[in-house]
Amino acid sequence: MVPVWVNTSDTGTTLSNIAQTICIWDVRCFDDDGAFGRMPDGWYKEQYPFVDYVILMTFTGGKGYNEWYSVDEAGVAHCDFSTPLRILKNVLRQGVRPVIVIGNVPYALSDQSKIEADDYGWGNRLPPKDYQEYFRYISSFARMIADNFPAEEYRQWQFRIGTEPDNFHWWTGTEEEYYKLYDYSVAALQKELGAEHLDVSLGNLENYTKWPNMLAHCANGKNYYTGEIGTQVNRFSISHYQLGTESLPYWEFPRILAETLQRIKEYPQLGITKINVGEGQFLSDGMSPPHRLSNAQDGTEYGASWMAEMYHACCANGCEYFANWAYHCDFWLTDQPTLKVPAYHVAQMIKNMSGCSSVAVRSGEAEKKGNTIGAIAAVDPLKKHLQVMVYNHNLERENIAEDLEICITADSQSDSVSVKAWLVDETHSNFFQRWLQDSAHIKRNESSADFDTLGSLVDTEVANLLEDDALEFWTAQKQKYAQLDGLEEISLPFSIKNHVIRIPYTLSGHGVLFLSIMYL
Numbered sequence: 017m018v019p020v021w022v023n024t025s026d027t028g029t030t031l032s033n034i035a036q037t038i039c040i041w042d043v044r045c046f047d048d049d050g051a052f053g054r055m056p057d058g059w060y061k062e063q064y065p066f067v068d069y070v071i072l073m074t075f076t077g078g079k080g081y082n083e084w085y086s087v088d089e090a091g092v093a094h095c096d097f098s099t100p101l102r103i104l105k106n107v108l109r110q111g112v113r114p115v116i117v118i119g120n121v122p123y124a125l126s127d128q129s130k131i132e133a134d135d136y137g138w139g140n141r142l143p144p145k146d147y148q149e150y151f152r153y154i155s156s157f158a159r160m161i162a163d164n165f166p167a168e169e170y171r172q173w174q175f176r177i178g179t180e181p182d183n184f185h186w187w188t189g190t191e192e193e194y195y196k197l198y199d200y201s202v203a204a205l206q207k208e209l210g211a212e213h214l215d216v217s218l219g220n221l222e223n224y225t226k227w228p229n230m231l232a233h234c235a236n237g238k239n240y241y242t243g244e245i246g247t248q249v250n251r252f253s254i255s256h257y258q259l260g261t262e263s264l265p266y267w268e269f270p271r272i273l274a275e276t277l278q279r280i281k282e283y284p285q286l287g288i289t290k291i292n293v294g295e296g297q298f299l300s301d302g303m304s305p306p307h308r309l310s311n312a313q314d315g316t317e318y319g320a321s322w323m324a325e326m327y328h329a330c331c332a333n334g335c336e337y338f339a340n341w342a343y344h345c346d347f348w349l350t351d352q353p354t355l356k357v358p359a360y361h362v363a364q365m366i367k368n369m370s371g372c373s374s375v376a377v378r379s380g381e382a383e384k385k386g387n388t389i390g391a392i393a394a395v396d397p398l399k400k401h402l403q404v405m406v407y408n409h410n411l412e413r414e415n416i417a418e419d420l421e422i423c424i425t426a427d428s429q430s431d432s433v434s435v436k437a438w439l440v441d442e443t444h445s446n447f448f449q450r451w452l453q454d455s456a457h458i459k460r461n462e463s464s465a466d467f468d469t470l471g472s473l474v475d476t477e478v479a480n481l482l483e484d485d486a487l488e489f490w491t492a493q494k495q496k497y498a499q500l501d502g503l504e505e506i507s508l509p510f511s512i513k514n515h516v517i518r519i520p521y522t523l524s525g526h527g528v529l530f531l532s533i534m535y536l
Contacts, residue, residue: 061111
């Protein structure tokens with residue numbers, strides 16, 4: 017029996033909505049004819065009620081399909097921001113706000129003799145050839161924003177300068193060249209939008225230990241554009257993927273967050289109080305080839321318990337948000353059912369807890385090596401509503417075979433309570449296991465995509481492993497699975513005596529239990 021103690025008399029910080037931000041790889045999905053841009057007002061927010069911000073990758077160019085800067089045969093530069101303007105309007109119309117990623121330099125602004133064939137498909141990785149011309153370009157882009165949106169609106173947007181600048185897939189310039197790019201980009205945004213309206217972030221580091229001078233440059237380094245000391249920075253971001261490499265061991269995520277948080281504390285003059293994970297979670301379903309579903313990350317309950325453990329670490333270590341990529345299957349196929357994966361429900365629970373005070377939770381150790389019984393708890397300001405999320409997780413998917421008996425103990429303000437419970441596990445709130453049974457007759461094609469053993473947005477079952485009759489079968493099955501798409505409520509016995517609630521339960525491997533306790 018693994019005890020879980022919830023002490024409502026010991027409250028801490030106010031929880032934030034750690035699931036508030038999501039990554040968008042192809043910004044065209046918010047254009048007028050894109051998957052989301054063509055949907056009715058507020059459709060996206062209705063699908064993702066916990067999402068407040070969408071990260072628009074490579075938004076100002078350097079991706080091929082979003083080149084808003086060009087030079088004609090006479091050598092005259094032209095800027096056409098009609099497409100990004102439509103996209104930004106549709107983002108707002110869909111009920112969310114943008115995180116605009118600046119820093120992939122338009123191809124026309126880089127040294128043409130140095131541009132190489134890009135084997136990664138992630139866009140131009142070179143710095144500008146002429147920084148003054150680059151400054152004028154970003155200034156024009158910012159002027160487009162100022163001319164079309166009120167300051168009270170765009171002051172709530174976020175701007176990030178670059179993506180993983182320490183990763184050569186994204187940036188082949190030097191560290192100092194990135195700082196120069198940062199200074200010029202920020203100066204251009206400040207010129208048109210005003211520093212007081214600007215919320216700007218350094219690019220998320222692929223390896224959180226790299227580039228130790230990033231914050232030092234912003235705090236007391238010489239600004240490449242102004243020549244003065246310091247550059248505005250409001251946020252600090254890292255990436256976190258389940259890669260398990262020696263340089264970034266994902267199983268030490270709490271330590272990574274703690275050390276990153278300590279890094280910003282060394283520069284209090286910058287005013288940064290929290291960190292964020294600007295990119296995270298490329299998970300597969302653990303099969304080879306992966307049987308997960310298109311754009312769904314992990315379709316199994318493992319994705320839910322993994323996400324719960326990530327959010328738990330974020331709550332404990334001053335992390336503002338953890339930006340995932342998707343919580344649905346085939347989400348861009350908006351004329352078909354968009355099925356929620358189990359991690360969706362974890363994100364929604366985090367949203368429900370936001371604005372409430374964190375509650376101290378202690379849990380006993382599971383006997384199995386590497387197994388974690390963890391919990392996040394929150395109480396509303398009136399202390400009438402206690403929410404608890406308990407997870408049973410093991411980072412090594414195959415190492416968690418047995419279920420674990422737990423006993424949740426919480427102090428109560430009265431002996432009259434209402435307890436509701438919902439569950440995500442192998443058979444609850446999880447259509448994926450049924451899909452594996454239904455599709456046992458389908459022979460998957462081997463995948464040749466990148467991140468082959470982990471799964472990625474490229475390596476998707478629908479796009480890469482299913483075809484012809486198998487693809488038609490999946491499309492038909494989605495109609496049935498849509499009926500099983502909600503979070504399943506379960507009956508849960510409990511006892512209460514002397515203002516103490518006791519809830520015994522056997523939580524399955526990679527299961528997540530959600531509790532709502534109302535004090536009557």
